[in-house]
Amino acid sequence: MISTATTTEPRCIIDRTILNEDTLGDMDDVGLAVFASLCGANRGAFVLQPPDGNTYGCTTFPESFSRNAGLNYTIPNSANLTQSYAAGDISDSATIEVVDQYVSAVYASSFPGVDSNPYGCNVNGLATLVDCPTNSGTKKSIRPDGDIIRAVTLAGAFISQPWITGGKSTLSMEEVKEFYKLEDFVEMATLGVNTIQIPVPCDTFFVNGEVAKTVSHLLVKAANAGLSAIIVLVVANPDESFLVEHVKSAAIFASASSNVVALQIPPTSSSSSSASLVDAVRSKAAKLPVLVPTDKGQLNNLSFPSDRLVFAALDVDAKSSIADIASADSLRTTAPVSSCCTIFNELHSIDRAPIEWLDCYHDIPIYVTSGFDLGIDDCIHQDEDAFNNYGQCDRFNETIDSAWWDRHRQSLASRQLFTYSKGLGWSFSAWKLFGEDDDSGxxxxxxxxxxxxxxxxxxxxxxxxxxxxxxxxxxMACLNGPKSDFIMGDATFAPTAAPHDCGNGWWNDTTLQCDYWIPPPPAPPAPIDYTTLMKGAAGGAIVAFVLVWLAKKITGGRYENYQTLP
Structure with a gap:
């Protein structure tokens, strides 16, 4: 491992707006929040620049960490730092300085390669990338007013989503108009939403039929409530020979609509195909922001044309695999939410790190187009024929009046909102269910x-x-997760046993013992109780004397004249 970092390379540092000397005391466990995420990879190994002939890590800190933090003694390792802070032996500001140096050193020592790792600066949402070559000092935005997008998707209006339309595969255009009333758009704006996202069939504006007219109708309502709009083109089986013309028609419609701020093209099978669709938009709308759909698995492969108005539209949904939904029932979802980035058993989440990484290294800001909600399973599809029942929905009723679930859902919402606001913005999955005009709370x-x-x-x-x-x-939602399940004690689930006390280590469920990055020193030997020892010796001597006396009485002195054999 050789560090090639220079002063011109991006740096990963603690985000002082979150973790600083005023907030450190509010953190439950700085060791768990910071060191657990970094020490787990190669023991958090790092080197210094210029080299000093040593390799360091969680188990060994250089003396310079302590010296640079203004300490007149050495903090030897991460465990000692957390222990010293817990004991009040080191100040908040000095602790932050040591932690910041450690985070920066680990990241700098990861060159080359960290520039291709979206999670290289992942410290549970507490770190940020600085000195980015793409940083112009001005936050990018799709909206004309420069604000981030706070959108909600008009789910079920034009794309079939039976879970939101009461089992109906499609709605008539009159039903759509009744579904999304002017009052809904006003309520959205009052809540803080500034944009609506409208998914439509890709050929909507090419055909220019009733669907296109209804979209225009909804756009007028949204404009009257002060809301902008994003048009999302959806296609089931793309035929690229027609797709280009469909996209051109959508671009013409979007650029002619006063409150449409962006057009999202449909997903394609290759970067070159996406580039062709971007070119199609540009041929009809030179200054219309274009969103290119992607997912977490494609972040490393994104390649956009040189166009300052082309952005990534990220799908963060994580509720489709068996592993996801099997971990989401109320028996299993008991681990605390530990970071802004690993949210609620790692479901429904993307770290802050890759959002900032893509912007920093590739100058591609991210807009979260789908997957932002509070669902942690696929139970919205439980009434559909294709639903796979693993028991993931059996205990949902127990969550309805559960304070414990409320706390976890609030944490899930806060962490997602914090993370997705680091990019261009987000769109929540839906507004309301069809036929339900009253919100019961x-x-x-x-x-x-x-x-x-x-x-x-x-x-x-x-x-x-x-x-x-x-x-x-x-x-502050990033500092601590909701309380662990062993103290919840409500009707959702009976309180489980308190965790094993492993000090600065953790309980290993496989080996059924405590594990440590740095093993604790052996317990000192128990002190010798000399008084008790002397009493025991005296008692033993008396017993021996009595036994010898009895032996002589029994044998009658028969062996007194015998000599001992040599």
Whole structure:
């Protein structure tokens, strides 16, 4: 491992707006939040620049860490740092300085290669990339007013989603108009939403029929409520010979609509195909922002044309695999949410790190187009024929009035909102269920976890009217997760046993013992109780004397004249 970092390379540092000397005391466990994520990979090994002939890591810190933090003694390793801080032997500011140096050194020692690792600066949402070559100092935005996108998707209006339309595969255009009333758009704006996202069939504006007219109708309602719009083109089986013409028609429509701020092209099988669709948009709308769909598995392979108005539209949905949904029932989902980036058993999440990495190294800001909601399973599809029942929905009713689940859902919402606001913005999965105009403030069905109106009415969403940079409560969601299940004690699940006390280590469920990065020193030997020892010796001597006396009495002195053999 050789560090090739220079002063011109991007650096990974602690985000002082979140973790600083004023907030460190509010963190439950700095060791778990910072060192657990970095020490797990190659023991957090790093070197210094210029080299000093040593390799360091979690188990060995250089003396310079302590010296640079203003300490007149040496913090030898990560365990000693956490112990010293817990004991009050080191100040908050010095602790932050040591942690910051460690985070920076580990990242710098990862060159070359860290520039191709979206998670290289992943420290549970507490770190950020600086000195980026693409950083112009001005935050990019799709919206004309420069604000981040706070959108909600008009789910079920034009694309079949039976879970939101009461089992109907499609709605008539009159039903769509009744579904999304002017009052809904006004309520969205009051909540803090500034944009609506409208998924439509890709040929909508090429055909220019009733669907296109209904889209125009909804855009007028949205404009009257002060909302902008993003058009999302959806295609089931793309035929690229027609796709280009469909995209051109959509570009003409979008550029002619006063409140449409971006057009999202449909996904394609290759970067070259996506580039062709971007060119199709540009041939009809030179200044219309274009969103190119992608997912977490494609971040390393994104390649966009040289166009300052082309952005990534990221799908962060994580509720489709068996592993995802099998871990989401109330018997298993008991681990605490430990970071902004690994959210609620790693479901529904993307780290802050890759969002900032893509912007820093590739100058591609990210907009979260789908997957932002409070669902953790696929139970919205449980009434459909293709649904695979693994028992993941059997205990949902137990979550309805559970304070424990409320806390975890609030944490899930805050962490996602914080993370996705680091990019261009986000769109929540849906607004409301078809046919339900009254929000009860209670989450009685899994579908309501995907509806912004319902989760807001239930008190699960943070305020949308403040940004992640000035909403202190939202920032603080990254410091600690919700309390672990062993103290929940509500009706959702009986309290489990308290965790094993492993000190600075952790309990290994496989070996059934505590594991440590740095093993604790052996326990000192127990002190010798000399008084008890002397009493025991005296007692033993008396017993021996009595036994000898009895032996002589029994033998009658028969052996007194015998000599001992040599």
């Amino acid at each position: 209670s989450i009685e069905t899994p579908s309501k976890l995907l509806c912004l109106r319902d989760v807001a009415a239930a008190g699960l969403m943070p305020s949308l009217t403040t940004t992640s940079t000035d909403d202190v409560d939202l920032d």
